[in-house]
Amino acid sequence: MELSCNDLFLLSQCAISAACQAGHAIAKYSRSDLSVSTKDGGASLAAQVVTEVDHLSQAIILQTLLPTCEMFDLALLSEESPDDGERLNKDFFWSIDPLDGTLPFIEGVPGYSVSIALVSRAGEPIIGVVYDPLTQTVYHAIMGQGAWKDGQPLKPIELSKPAAQTLLFLTDKSFAQDPLYPATLIELDYLATELGYAGAALKLQGGAAMNACQVLTTKPACYFKFPKPQVGGGSIWDYAATACLFNEVGLPFSDALGRTLVLNPEGSTFMNHCGVLYCHDQDIADRMIRAYNNLSQIKKQFKVSS
Template identity: 45%
Template sequence: MKFTVCQLEQLLQLATDAALKAGTFINSVDRSSLQVHSKQAGSSLSAQVVTQVDLDSQAIILEILQPTIEQYDLALLTEENACEEDVATHARFHKDYFWCIDPLDGTLPFIEGGNGFAVSIALVDISGKPIIGVVLNPSTDELYQAINAQPLISKVLKNGSLWLPEQSEQLKQNSQSLSLYIDRSFQQDPRYPAVIEQLTAIAGLQGLALQVIKTNGAVMNAIGVLENAPACYLKLPKPQLGGGSLWDFSATAAITQALSAQYLASSSQILCAVSDYQGAALDLNRSDSNYMNHKGVLYSSGSIKEMLTPHVLLTFAL
């Protein structure tokens, strides 16, 4: 089954409605009285905490999207219903498309009173290509929407308007730093000092200082890269389960890929990309796991994209 432009627009709107309704609910919660529970997931604290807000946000989203699952025979993968033990039997391997939902990404920042959390909803096809991406930052009400279905249709909206790339000259004048977005757990990785050393050197070649941002969840890290070029968000491969999950990256991958097409169409010199650490497309319908630790993740924007070659990334991964 292939969706028409009209159907994609309708699905984008429903995903947007779901994200906005979930965001309204999340903003109504008194975070000072949260009860935090643990779950068996991944190898980092951020993957192992859950609140009733996560579960209630998911229910709000599914109330809106459930009719589309029945109408179009879609599969469903969400953070709060995923099971690592029986991955191979999931319906996403037998359906043309699946909704991939993180009802509250960045639970740790949310619990701690920060603002690096988001609602993330994506539609992914069976090949692993993210077709629709919707991200809402409830703290700021900033809304990002994308349809990533080239050559049929490709567009990116921010707060309801076409998201146009900045001019490269403006970018150069305004940029004084290279922003590195990381998950806080990466600071305990023995490879972290080498990454900082290498990226500091890369930034210095461009007359920039390295700025490390470690206060967001995965979704807002990726959005931060797109908003603050030159920037990158790096997750190295590792043997342990973790490295983020399919629902952490599907929506922002759709937004990044569609924005990259928008840059090319405008003949902009600004670049943005999302890939694994070898430069290949993210495996967003991985058949043996819900996690992305096997090949790592890289979001990049601005001239940093030209300098983070697969060879450089491979040296990080060793």
């Protein structure tokens, strides 16, 4: 099934409406009201925690999006529901994270959002919507039509490299326990100075969608997650919406080795095997890929010595 420009506009408006309604419901909850449980998932706490707000948000989103599945013959993939595999059979599917960054939400810190994308069977991000309940900010993009922040065109920030400017790196809190963490700090600082910046700053914070959006609105910045053997490392719903935003803004995103991010893999939806990389420009992306290769050699030496 082909989707016309009018179809894409209608579907994007449905996704925006669903994300905003869910975000408003999320914003009404306080931490004292939360009942927190765990689910089968990744190795990190961030991949395992779930609250009733996750389920409430999903229910609100599905009220708006399920009718579009029937109207346009779309499949649906959502974090809090089993993967029925229809995303591999239908031409397009909704990819939904009803509460991206559940751990920051539980902790009462920024970083959580609602993330919705329409993805083709080939894994192309067609529509991307991210809603930040804290600031009530809406990011959205449509393939081939552009990207917007609160209805205003979203364009890359002009990047300069004054000697006093620090290159900001973002990744998850769990990275602090990675054996490569100390070596990464050294590598990132070397990378930044090599590119002409004063140095590097690494910020550990949850919420994949908001981390990627911060790269769009902060200069200069890079969000990364290195590959790891443990199950987790984010899923399709964590990256599909922001992949569309980056495509339309024209900023580089890929897996940790610079390859196209596969957004409709067969089998597991987890992407721990490939990692992700969102950068403010290609120079940063190229140098980060090199940095990961260097760190991979260090990791091999760890294994040999142990």
